[in-house]
Amino acid sequence: xxxxxxxxxxxxxxxxxxxxxxxxxxxxxxxxxxxxxxxxxxxxxxxxxxxxxxxxxxxxxxxxxxxxxxxxxxxxxxxxxxxxxxxxxxxxxxxxxxxxxxxxxxxxxxxxxxxxxxxxxxxxxxxxxxxxxxxxxxxxxxxxxxxxxxxxxxxxxxxxxxxxxxxxxxxxxxxxxxxxxxxxxxxxxxxxxxxxxxxxxxxxxxxxxxxxxxxxxxxxxxxxxxxxxxxxxxxxxxxxxxxxxxxxxxxxxxxxxxxxxxxxxxxxxxxxxxxxxxxxxxxxxxxxxxxxxxxxxxxxxxxxxxxxxxxxxxxxxxxxxxxxxxxxxxxxxxxxxxxxxxxxxxxxxxxxxxxxxxxxxxxxxxxxxxxxxxxxxxxxxxxxxxxxxxxxxxxxxxxxxxxxxxxxxxxxxxxxxxxxxxxxxxxxxxxxxxxxxxxxxxxxx
Numbered sequence: 001x002x003x004x005x006x007x008x009x010x011x012x013x014x015x016x017x018x019x020x021x022x023x024x025x026x027x028x029x030x031x032x033x034x035x036x037x038x039x040x041x042x043x044x045x046x047x048x049x050x051x052x053x054x055x056x057x058x059x060x061x062x063x064x065x066x067x068x069x070x071x072x073x074x075x076x077x078x079x080x081x082x083x084x085x086x087x088x089x090x091x092x093x094x095x096x097x098x099x100x101x102x103x104x105x106x107x108x109x110x111x112x113x114x115x116x117x118x119x120x121x122x123x124x125x126x127x128x129x130x131x132x133x134x135x136x137x138x139x140x141x142x143x144x145x146x147x148x149x150x151x152x153x154x155x156x157x158x159x160x161x162x163x164x165x166x167x168x169x170x171x172x173x174x175x176x177x178x179x180x181x182x183x184x185x186x187x188x189x190x191x192x193x194x195x196x197x198x199x200x201x202x203x204x205x206x207x208x209x210x211x212x213x214x215x216x217x218x219x220x221x222x223x224x225x226x227x228x229x230x231x232x233x234x235x236x237x238x239x240x241x242x243x244x245x246x247x248x249x250x251x252x253x254x255x256x257x258x259x260x261x262x263x264x265x266x267x268x269x270x271x272x273x274x275x276x277x278x279x280x281x282x283x284x285x286x287x288x289x290x291x292x293x294x295x296x297x298x299x300x301x302x303x304x305x306x307x308x309x310x311x312x313x314x315x316x317x318x319x320x321x322x323x324x325x326x327x328x329x330x331x332x333x334x335x336x337x338x339x340x341x342x343x344x345x346x347x348x349x350x351x352x353x354x355x356x357x358x359x360x361x362x363x364x365x366x367x368x369x370x371x372x373x374x375x376x377x378x379x380x381x382x383x384x385x386x387x388x389x390x391x392x393x394x395x396x397x398x399x400x401x402x403x404x405x406x407x408x409x410x411x412x413x414x415x416x417x418x419x420x421x422x423x424x425x426x427x428x429x430x431x432x433x434x435x436x437x438x439x440x441x442x443x444x445x
Contacts, residue, residue, distance in 0.1 A: 010292055014103050016082075016111075023112030024119050031123035031141065038138035057130050060142045064128075067149045068121035074156060075114035081159075082107055085167050092314065093172055094304035104166065110159040117148040169319045173305060177326035179291065180298040181333055187295050188337035212245070217268035219276050221256040225285035228252060229293055232355065234282040236344060239352040242270055246279070247354040253294035256285060295358055296366045302327055303370055310374045310381070320375060321384045327367045328388025334363060335395035360396075361404040368408050376415030379425040385412055386432040393439045402443040409436050 012018045055063075086101050101107070124141040165171055227250050239246050247264040250256055262283060265271050289297045306323035309316040339360055344353035368385060375381035389405050396402050413433040420426050 010290060016102050016108060019105065019108035020112035020115050023109070023116040027116035027120040028123060030144070031120045034141040034144055035124060035127050035138050038140045039136075041140065055137075057128050057135065057137050060137050060139075061125060061128050063142060064121045064125040064145055067145055068118050068125065071114045071118040071121070071149070071152060074152070075111060075118065078111055078114060078156075078159060081163055082111070085163050088167055089172070092308065093169065094301075094308050101166070106162050106166075107159075110155050110162075113152055113155045117145070117152050120148060121145045169305070169309070169316070170322060173302065173319065173322045173326055176298070176301050176305070177329065180295075180302065180326070180330045183291050183295050183298050184330060184333050184337065187293065188334060188339070212247075212264075212266050215268055216247075216264045216266040217271040217276075218261045219263045219265055219271070219279050220259045221262045221283075221285070222258065222280055223256075223285055224258050225256060225287060226289045227254050227256055227283060228286045228290045229284040230355075231282040231284075232344070232353070235279065235353050235355075236346070238275070238278055238282075240346050242275060244270060245351060245354075248356065251355070251357055252292070253289055253296055256283075296363055299327065299330070299363060299367045302330075303367065306371050307374055310371070310378065317375075317378055317380050320371070320378075320381050324371065324381065324384045324388055327371075328391055331364060331367060331388070331392045332395045334360065335392055335397070335401060360401050364404050364408065372408065372412055372415060376412075377419035379416060379420050379422075379429055382412050382416045382420075382429050383432050386429070386436045390432075390436040390439050393436065393443055396443055399443070402440045406437065406440050409433060409440065 082101075089101055124138055124145055127136065127138055127141070129136040230248070230252060235246055235248075238244065245266045247266075249261045249263055256262060263279065265275075265279070291298045302323045306320040308314055309319035309323070340357065342354055342356045343351055344355060346352050371381065372385065375385075386409060389409055393402065393405060396405065413429055416426055416429040420429065
């Protein structure tokens with residue numbers, strides 16, 4: 001249940017309507033509250049407030065009509081500018097970043113401010129009565145409407161600045177890099193796992209019962225889609241309650257096909273339709289990958305920006321270098337963390353859940369493979385990748401991680417030798433290759 005709520009909360013954060021709708025509802029409450037207060041407060045008291053509106057019904061209607069009309073027009077302009085920014089980001093930086101722009105709280109609050117001011121003025125306007133009726137002019141409400149209009153002008157100025165800055169490639173790369181670091185801190189905390197506990201098949205197989213393969217039931221996926229979230233607490237609770245051993249066949253970020261194996265449960269005789277439904281409910285599928293439990297997805301966002309920058313149509317190696325810098329920084333942070341073991345034990349020390357996750361080798365491959373392949377003819381990108389790997393080497397704590405980095409170093413220099421036409425550029429790459437190899441050799445010693 002908690003995982004499902006997290007999924008819906010992530011969708012709300014990624015939507016462009018939630019914050020403006022919430023602000024519009026607050027504007028409705030504010031309008032009714034201010035009008036009710038106007039009916040109880042005398043005009044003599046309001047005159048003591050220097051900034052309050054003191055005109056008649058015609059003037060109040062004109063003021064509110066002007067503010068409401070201008071706000072809805074500005075809201076349309078803001079929406080158009082946002083669509084232009086989204087289109088630019090999609091074409092220049094990649095479609096994976098669309099959700100980052102839609103999740104931008106500043107854009108949502110700006111649109112919500114104009115919509116809320118429009119709704120407030122419209123609701124207050126309907127309460128004004130002329131002299132031929134029972135005269136009523138909500139002076140306080142009109143004054144607050146004017147104040148909201150002034151605030152909206154300031155918000156518009158801020159939005160113009162914000163949207164101009166937010167579509168700059170360096171700013172986008174920096175924002176994605178910060179989100180990536182936050183994801184690493186969340187999924188790989190300092191005190192989780194054991195040093196050098198990167199998963200390996202022999203370790204998993206050694207902890208499995210001898211009859212596991214022949215006496216286990218397969219729980220299959222109910223639908224097609226990307227695995228977004230797994231409620232590990234639910235799986236552990238079910239495993240303890242039913243005395244089961246559960247092995248996950250997929251992890252967040254993988255694409256599931258309907259009726260394909262999602263997890264293996266032992267012993268098979270304890271698995272019925274009810275239990276299978278409870279186990280399936282712990283998995284949340286969607287149409288797209290998310291960064292909630294999938295750290296490789298955040299790496300892929302930076303990789304996508306770099307690949308777009310290295311494409312012949314854009315040819316922006318500076319942005320690609322910036323992406324490599326952020327990837328190197330994130331991998332340095334990750335190298336200092338302990339990869340959690342795939343084996344999950346209960347309080348009595350009995351193995352209950354086997355949940356293979358991301359490994360340092362797999363994440364490094366995700367970060368560097370495609371950039372290396374696309375930038376093999378660009379010596380600046382190759383040199384910066386070697387520099388990044390040299391920095392990562394200072395933080396790795398096992399020879400297996402160092403071997404993974406050395407493999408990428410060898411492939412980078414091999415690609416440069418084959419694709420870079422200038423011998424001096426190749427020589428510069430080889431010099432960085434030698435320095436990086438020496439630093440990695442120190443780690444393995």
